Amino acid sequence: MIWYPYEQMKTMKAPYKIIDAEGVWLKTEDKAMIDSVSSWWSVIHGYKHPALNEAIKSQVDRFAHVMLGGLTHEPVQKLSAKLREFLPGDLDYCFFSDSGSVAVEVALKMALQYYVNRGELARTKVLSLTHAYHGDTFKTMEVGDDEDYHFILEAYGEKKDVIHIPTQIPALEEAFERYHKELNCFIVEPLLQGAGGMRMYDVAFLKRARELCDTYGVLLIFDEVATGFGRTGNRFVADLVLPDILVLGKALTGGYIGHAVTVANHKVYDGFYADDPNKALMHGPTFMGNALACSVALASVEVFEQEDYMSRIRRIEAITRREMEGFADPRIKEVRIMGGCVCVEVHDADTLKGYQQFAYERGVFSRPFLKYLYAMVPYIISEEELVKVLGTMKEWFRVNPA
Ligand SMILES: Cc1ncc(COP(=O)(O)O)c(C=O)c1O
Incomplete structure (x- = not known):
């Protein structure tokens, strides 16, 4: 069944x-x-789509999948090089995973550990939007504010480590003023909140968010799982306002295979780059960087550009x-x-x-x-x-x- x-x-x-x-x-x-x-x-x-079908067919005759633990391969190398060139700013470091929800989990984990690695242990809270949807896994449900997940509140009474605000600049300023010492990140679906009701809001809100994140040293995460690859009329909203971490999924593979990526900028990556093994990002989905997914994603990005x-x-x-x-x-x-x-x-x-x-x-x-x-x-x-x-x-x- x-x-x-x-x-x-x-x-x-x-x-x-x-x-x-x-x-x-x-x-x-x-x-x-x-x-x-x-x-x-x-x-x-x-x-x-002929080009996407062909990408999968030719890769499957080589190999469908090998793990990224201790191994690497051309499709994942080519895709990460392509994304580096295709994405704005210094969003250069690609961590692959098998779904949008997991990629958001990775982004949230990166933001928390970024501060733990710096010894800033008080930054345990996440700022998020009312009506947010970031996926169906536990942390993403907590960060989300989707009407369909209110059973979480019924079960736990409150969400301890998440603050939700509406997409209004005064609420944003007030939240930063009040909580900035405890925040590790502000996560948004930029410009268009999808599963929370196709709610649209102004880029001025994101520009102000960027300023406040810079002022208070809080990481800005754009969950562009739904908005990425053109849906809002921008290639990425990240072309308008640059986040520290960008999450892509869904259209990444043209919808052929579940795959997603959490892309970090240099500042975030450098926060993990050290001699100390405890500062490494301890995450590794079995199917991250799947060769079929990477091949079809590369073809998808190329078609997006060329056509x-x-x-x-x-x-x-x-x-x-x-x-x-x-x-x-x-x-x-x-x-x-x-x-x-x-x-x-x-x-x-x-x-x-x-x-x-x-x-x-x-x-x-x-x-x-x-x-x-x-x-x-x-x-x-x-x-x-x-x-x-x-x-x-x-x-x-x-x-x-x-
Ligand atoms: C903004 C956003 N983030 C994350 C997700 C979760 O992606 P997935 O269903 O691939 O886990 C979705 C799915 O609709 C989404 O719209």
């Missing part, structure tokens, strides 16, 4: 069984549908703005658009009940959650396909009068 994610198994409806996938299309036995969520925001090149994906994303945003212009309904609280993300927030979650099946019947796969109906399409989508995704969202409100 399969235990499915985020589901009450007793009441869940049967999932759609996919038998093939190509471009933006998912195919079931009797239906083709556009994947409007890019398989949890990862499949940016669509399915069965000018940033202009594709600008086009997706322009079409989305045009199509959603003037779209309103009393049940809708707000329509938000940023880069390759559009979100229709409704007042009452019941408004979206039945939408998934409605969309399926019209050839669109969608997965609304809570009060959020959203699309994060693969970047290779055609105008016609994108108009169909957005048209299906609008049609739902038209054919189901309030």
